[in-house]
Amino acid sequence: ENEMYIGNMVQGKYGSVSYKTKKNKPRPKEQWYRVEGTHEPIIEKELWEKVKAMREQKAKPFTTGTIGLFSGKARCAECGYVLRSGKRENWRFLTCPNRSVSKDACGGAFISVSRLESKVMEELKRLAENYLDQEALQQGIQWDKEYEKQKNSVADRMKFYEKKILDRKKALRALYLDQVRGILTEEDYLDMTRAFSVEKKRLEEAMKICTEQIQEIEERKKAGGNGKELVEKYIHVEHLTREMVEALVDHVDVGRRIPGSRDVPIIVYWNF
Structure with a gap:
């Protein structure tokens, strides 16, 4: 942490x-005085x-001390929350923490x-076919489409949340009118209002997460980069490691299983 x-x-x-005491207290980071490049660094x-x-991901290790392969990296494509790890015998899975909140959460x-892991490896191999295609590299591969695809996916989620929030606001107004007309008791009105308010707050938090994701995509697009070297380094491995996930993957959006199949759609947001 020491710069x-x-x-x-x-x-x-x-x-x-205050001037009356010698006691000091921590200042917020925006009030610190920072001068870059004052001496030779010892860490790149x-x-x-x-x-x-x-460190910011705050991935929690298992009781064995190891960190899960996708800990802090997998998010629900529906609500944006980080997936929670679970285990049945020797079978590990990831699930959205909002699944058990309520039926419409x-x-x-x-x-x-x-x-x-298998689906991320498939995406990695698909990228390798483009990165390592010398003819395509000479022509200059444009990754704008990949970034736009990711942005559009997040933007679609934001529209969905905006509609849900609007619906909750309309429902709150309708509840108020019913209470005024005497259709609802004050107790029922307060209970239902509280439930709607909690759901509205959850949706607003999901909207905030989407906004942050779009900013992350824009930053990766500007950074450009080191994708070819990373892909070449890891393309021949058969299984992912936590080190590989840290190096390659910013996060993965995991969608809902497609009805009538076992397929679960994912979108990988790479670190390049």
Whole structure:
């Protein structure tokens, strides 16, 4: 966490409570004084950023001390929440935490870890066919379509949430009118209002997550990059490791199982 290691000088982390006392208290980060490049770094900026991103994910290890393959990386395509890990005997799976909240909270994603690993490997091989196609590389592969596909998927979710929020607002107004007319008792009105408000707040949080995802996509699009080297490094492996997932995958959106089949749609958001 100490930016001294990447060549930055940071001061003003603490300030006095008042002129009457010598006691100091932590200051918010936006009030710190930061000067970059004051001395030679001993840690590369790229490594620093990777570790920072990993710490922010706050992936929880299992009781064995190991971190799940997709811990903190898999999200529900319906509501945007990070999938929760579960286990039945030796079979590990990922599920949306909102599945059990209420019947209309979220259809919920559900997928086994092995199936998700297989689908991510398929996507990696598909990318390799493009990255490692020398003729295509000479012509200049345009990844804008891939980024647009990801953005459109998130934008569609946002429209869905906007409609749901609007529906909740209309329902709240209707409840108020019913209470005024005496159709609903005050107790019933308060109970139903509370339930609608909780659901509305959940949808608003999902909207916020979508906005952050679109910003992440834009940042990766601007960064461009090191995709070819990463794909070449890992293309010949048969199974994913946590190290590979950290290096290659920003996150994965897991959708609802397609009715009448075992197929679960996913969208991989790569780190390049």
